Amino acid sequence: MDHIKILSVSKCFGEVIAVNDVSINIKKGEFFSLLGPSGCGKTTLLRLLAGFEMPDKGEIIIDGIEMNGVPPHQRPTNMVFQSYAIFPHLDVTANVAYGLRKSGLSKAQITQRVTEALELVKLSGYEARKSNELSGGQRQRVALARALIMRPKVLLLDEPLGALDKKLREEMQIELRTLQEQIGITFVFVTHDQEEALTMSDRMAVMGDGIIQQVGTPREIYEQPVSRTVATFIGNINLLEGIVLSRSSAALSVELPIFGKVEIRNSGPGRAVGETVSCVIRPENLSIGASPTDSSIGVILQRSAYFGKSTYFIVRAEDSSIEITVSMQNSRVAPQAGSHLWISWDSSDLVILDE
């Protein structure tokens, strides 16, 4: 069942169209990420879900209830803000218990709930701290506990890990994911970090300029990008323009620079012979070697970049100035720039973009 339905929602700020005709369905209990570059409208979309902004067009349905005109304090959602928004005049306990004023719970019950919430986010023992006595990661946990204690149906998170250092961030990614599986509520998670979105989500949406570019599982998004924006935003990718030579129902035969004539699975809209198409292939789907194999092509190494667990080789064909990137893990060779190498690939890894 669809837990959240966003139906053709648009939101403008003066001239700026922050969210442009967005439609997404999010399932119950799903970890759903919104990914996109800065200023693409992720926060605005989240604020539309939380009720801080009302859509100019379209509607939002959460848990079967139409949300247009429903103010934030009456929605079954809670939010973890990018700045955490911890109340500075209250200690951790009072912050976490903030939303329980009208709950009708006794003092003892509230204390109990606070204790549970703090245990959930691994912050027991910090009850009496003020917000200025907490580290970034601890503040983030307080914000999380404060939202979770409300037992929301949907938790909205706006780049909650953005302010943390890399190591803490990776720890929190795992913890957050574990927590979500443990409590089983729907998470809508905003991030501009593609790796974060890929590792954490059940499904994700890639946004660009207020428009949803693609919705799918991380694997679909990574392996089958539909547009240039998605392909280039997620990870490193080689983009090549080719011309369709012939077509069958299952495959297109395309003439590409460097690669020559290749057969590519035909998944998108119909393509005419002679049309120009954009093809992409990930650097890690290419392999590189010092000697030719039966299906390899000779290239010249331009430069290489070492990244620890992998090395990127930027190469070009002898008769072309187009460069492509190949990545290799644990490469033992350290060839000189200008040396002749051989690349090979599996044509099933080549993807034709829809646009």
Next chain:
Amino acid sequence: MKNTSRSLLVYAFIYLGFLYIPVLFLPLFSFNNSMYFSFPLSGFTFEWYREMFRNEAMHQSLFNSIRVGGFVALFSTILGIFGAKAITRYRMRGKKPVLAIIMLPLVIPEIIVAVALLIFILQAGGSLSLLSVALGHVLLCVPFSIAVLISRFEGFDQSMEEASADLGENSWWTFWRVTFPVVLPGIVASLLLCFTISFDEFIVAYFLSGTEPTLPVYMWNQLRFPKLLPGVLALGACILLASFIVIAFAEWIRQRNNNMALRQSLASMTSKIR
């Protein structure tokens, strides 16, 4: 290097002396047993303080000033809260011109404001009273109140109010549980500032006070009767002492809070190390 710091020190002393020595004449002459302010001092007396306690009219004017000051502080600060919140929180048309008009009394000479108000009140058929003084003072104080409060409102993260709404509170409760406590230091500052401005404001009070003088107006009237003047000096000395105590107390509270925050952060640091 040493020379510059010494000359700076000398400068600071001259500066402070210039500021405060005239003020110190007030308590000095209030203990002098002569009606005339001249050296050498003729002798020590508590007479003027006794006189001050006997002078009913002076008490009345002091009381008037306190009442007007209290009203002005409260009223201007409430208006200031509304104004500052609207200016910092809402998108609206014509915000800049409205703000400019509110701030105008800061740059208009007070005498103009006073005369204008006098004409207006008399034309409108109103009568001069402490209320008219208070309303005039509110006009003068609101810009100060707004200026103090805007910086406080701007300085705090708006998403805290949104977080409160998100956690189920409507805007009224959000104001009481989040906005008010966070801007409280600004509110206290505004109350004190407005009270002080009203308490020693003379021109508007002189024009609008009718038969009930505020303290500055009363003092000014006394200047014509040398016999009564030393009593005014005694009162001035008392007010000076009172302001000194209030300021020292406020500073002590601030220091104590700072120390507390410091001690707490030290404690949290040591607990982390352990």
